[in-house]
Amino acid sequence: MNNLKDRVTIYQVAQAAGVSLATVSRVINKKGNVTEETRERVESTIARLGYKPSGLAQALATNKTTNIGVVIPSANYVYISNMLNGITDVAKEKGLTLTLFTTSHSREEALNAMERVISSHVDGAIVFDDELDAEDVDKIASYNVPIIVVNNRVTGDRVGCIPFSYTEALTELIKGYHKNIAAHQMTFLHVHNCGRLLAKCEKTFIKTHEEIGKAYSVINCDDSYTRTYNDFREYFKKKPEGFFIAYRDSIAAAVENAAIDSGLRVPEDVEVMSLVGTKYAAIVRPTLTSMHVDMLEVGKRAMYMLIELMNYELVDKVSHFDAELVTRNSTLHK
Amino acid sequence: MNNLKDRVTIYQVAQAAGVSLATVSRVINKKGNVTEETRERVESTIARLGYKPSGLAQALATNKTTNIGVVIPSANYVYISNMLNGITDVAKEKGLTLTLFTTSHSREEALNAMERVISSHVDGAIVFDDELDAEDVDKIASYNVPIIVVNNRVTGDRVGCIPFSYTEALTELIKGYHKNIAAHQMTFLHVHNCGRLLAKCEKTFIKTHEEIGKAYSVINCDDSYTRTYNDFREYFKKKPEGFFIAYRDSIAAAVENAAIDSGLRVPEDVEVMSLVGTKYAAIVRPTLTSMHVDMLEVGKRAMYMLIELMNYELVDKVSHFDAELVTRNSTLHK
DNA sequence: TTGTACGCGTTATCAA
DNA sequence: TTGATAACGCGTACAA
Secondary structure, eight states: OOOOTOOOOHHHHHHHHHOOOOHHHHHHHHHHHOOHHHHHHHHHHHHHOOOOOOHHHHHHHHHHOOOEEESSSOOOHHHHHHHHHHHHHHHHTTTEEEEEETTOHHHHHHHHHHHHHHTOOOOOEEEOTTOHHHHHHHHHHTOOOOOOEEEEOOOOOTEEOOOOOOOHHHHHHHHIIIIOOOSEEEHHHHEETOOOHOOOOOOOOHHHHHHHHHOOEEEOOOOOOHHHHHHHHHHHHHHHOEEEEEEEHHHHHHHHHHHHHTTOOOOTTTTEEEOOOGGGGGTSSOOOOOEEHHHHHHHHHHHHHHHHHTTTTTOOOOOOEEEEEEEOTTTTTO | OOTTTTTTHHHHHHHHTTSSSHHHHHHTTTTTTOHHHHHHHHHHHHHTTTTOOHHHHHHHHHOOOOOOEEESSSSSHHHHHHHHHHHHHHHTTTOOOEEEEEETOOOOHHHHHHHHHHTOOEEEEEEOOTTHHHHHHHHTTTTTOOEEEESSSOBBEEEEEOOEEEEEHHHHHHHHHOOOOSSOOOOEEEOOTTTTHHHHHHHHHHHHHHHHOEEEEEEOOOOOOHHHHHHHHHHHOOOOOOOEEEEEHHHHHHHHHHHHHHOOTTTTTTTEEEEEEEEETTTTOOOEEEEEEHHHHHHHHHHHHHHHHHHTTOOOOOOEOOOOOEEOOSSSSO
16 A cells, blocks of 8 residues: 555655755756756756656645645536536646545535545635535635635635526526416426425425416426436326426436327427536437526636635625526427 | 645644644544543544644655546546546545546646646546557556556556457447348548547447448547537438447437438438447437446446555456447337 | 654755 | 755654
């Protein structure tokens, strides 16, 4: 397990080059004055010995790791991958390295991840995890590690956030539907333990319906394409119609495919839409009506905000992203 | 930028608890003998001060980081996310942290990433990057960091690998098609700079066709759904048929959707299949014939192999994963 | 059982 | 321009 053993150290380079380690350090960091001659000598021995500075020791000495912690529930969702990609893009551009923490949608693991974020000495963190409260985030921020929280409104001295606004678009959609189309009763697909975003949408869904006095329903649903597909094959045997609001594209596609394979028409008999739309909404057929947030852009923005926050330069600590409704062929148009 | 400043150190805990830092260290690591009484005192002050050990200093002192480097071209492909998820699952279980390096399919960035892997002091690395040669991997392994290479056959003292075997299944598929179906000429969709896996498949495609003396074609294609869709809308105006082999599900879906939107029938007029199948192959309609490697399992296996390699316990350094052909509705059956 | 002192591989502040 | 030397925060023989 001694992976760092027989590692070439700065001291060995110094000895081999016949200089002191301070000089080698200067050469590495291009700081301070070094004769062209000795610099070349040092550089050549560095190359010869294959010396690579230890990021660990550097970090310990400088109080900077150039590491950014990224906390996400899982890497396996397309919209999260999109965000991750935005983060990596900017991180690479800025010479930052990413340390990944996944939490599996569990609050316990989320808290555990935050502990490790602190221990791991990252220079900052981007947290996209529904399970965390404002106070959890506060606790971590109190360790003086700058944090950008995605999909949650949290404020604090060393905290910025990127909240998504789904509520408005969803409310508008529901009201518009009942006013102009009203072909079906709306059903919200509840997924247990799937984060605050979905929970908030569900709340909005219910509240809006009660406000306008329309009937609605909520049914439980698995967060899996196959299981949802099978469940809805059964469902449609008894009730061959409806308007379903699903969490993700996969789930919406499961409903849509189940409908079609049951001999139903989409959108005439069955309407479906997804809340967290990705490019797959436009790939499946019929194409899915969905709400979209540009997660790639969110990732980039989060990274840029974090860098500014680390430099004490972030002025606007809240950056909204509005969900946009894209109407496609899985729902009826007016 | 002094993120680590005013961090509570082991020394402060020791002082506050009225013991030496060695005792605190013992309490943290549950090593050595400590009186129940002093342990409780130390633990309570740790909690009171909110002390978290510095992973950095620990790593420097112990020569172990409990960090695993993961090198991938991008986080944005479903099959890579799947693998990443397998890796995170096992890593979490084993208390390991992941450091992410993305290379954007560029050899230069891949080499750069490997440099950083070394500097970052990871205990081991999983490399899934087509751009790297065996000698590149060797160079890194010479730094005594254990590596598992995915999708490439590389050997070495501190190197294990998980090669995918696409060749056999692909060869068999091509031969079988020309023997039993032969409805269309086969066309391989070449994507520039998309890694060795695709290049290898293309080579196999060409070689097999020449062996059996059948006509074939290769055309250039973008690694983007939208562009491929548009290109094929044009293509089908001139040549409304064919059997197309695409890299990923998205690309295959683009061809299939373009065909259908052009009024063609899939699979009667246009057949499509994808080489790197994901769950989306079964979600899009018509469902896509595709080759599959269980990337979640690959990720898990890679992680398990790496752990064994780190412990000098890995006996079988090569672990094959066979690509499996799943026939669905986008191609003709015999 | 507890404390002292040294080492891990750097950076950075002084002298020289 | 260079070279000692003290941090950085922790683990750990060894001594007490």
